[in-house]
Amino acid sequence: MKRASGVKYLSALVIVIVALAVIAAILILDPPSLQRQRTLDGKRIRDLINISYSIDVYWERKKSLPPELAALEREPGLKVPLKDPETGVAYVYETTNGKSYRLCAVFSLDSSEESQGYDSYRKWSHGAGRHCFDLKPLKSEDKIDKRQSEGGKRLK
Numbered sequence: 001m002k003r004a005s006g007v008k009y010l011s012a013l014v015i016v017i018v019a020l021a022v023i024a025a026i027l028i029l030d031p032p033s034l035q036r037q038r039t040l041d042g043k044r045i046r047d048l049i050n051i052s053y054s055i056d057v058y059w060e061r062k063k064s065l066p067p068e069l070a071a072l073e074r075e076p077g078l079k080v081p082l083k084d085p086e087t088g089v090a091y092v093y094e095t096t097n098g099k100s101y102r103l104c105a106v107f108s109l110d111s112s113e114e115s116q117g118y119d120s121y122r123k124w125s126h127g128a129g130r131h132c133f134d135l136k137p138l139k140s141e142d143k144i145d146k147r148q149s150e151g152g153k154r155l156k
Contacts, residue, residue, distance in 0.1 A: 037108035040086050044105045045124050047081040051091065051103060052122065052135055054078045059137035065101055069093045096134065104132040 029035070054072045059065065066072055069091065072080045083090050084105065092104035110128045121138055 034109075041107050041109055041111065041126075043085045044107060045111075045126075047085070047091065048103050048105060048124065048133065049122075051080050051093070054080045055101065055135075056137050056139070060139060065095050065098070065137065066093075067095075092132070100134060100136045102132045102134050104130060106130050 051069065051072070054075070055066060057078060058072055058075060061075070069080060069082050072078050073082075081091075087106070089106070093101060095101045105126075107126050107128055107130075111124070111126050122133070122135060124133070126133075
């Protein structure tokens with residue numbers, strides 16, 4: 001009988017330890033829903049970086065901004081994401097004058113306190129909710145100049 005109660009005690013102890021480890025992991029790593037929101041916001045930023053790069057290419061080719069994002073897809077070699085990965089709602093693109101434009105997306109989280117590890121020539125910090133980035137197309141030499149002014153390091 002003592003052996004059976006010892007096995008039960010050991011089993012209960014192992015279950016408690018595993019449960020505590022799972023709870024600790026969730027507290028340390030953030031809940032899965034928060035991780036999912038971060039992942040989706042990262043995808044949104046990568047999409048906007050891709051769109052801005054494609055607008056840069058379009059600008060160099062045509063010397064004008066595209067009338068709408070769909071025009072980028074008709075350009076050889078350009079494949080742009082047009083919709084939010086979670087909601088399927090189209091990203092907002094609007095020209096603000098002949099030489100600048102705005103890209104907008106709805107974000108789940110505020111990124112201002114997180115490091116921006118995106119290799120880009122632009123800043124992509126955003127708050128939670130709808131956020132717009134006012135941008136200008138960059139020519140290749142502008143990107144080189146910007147990289148050199150930053151000391152050749154990755155922009156954060």
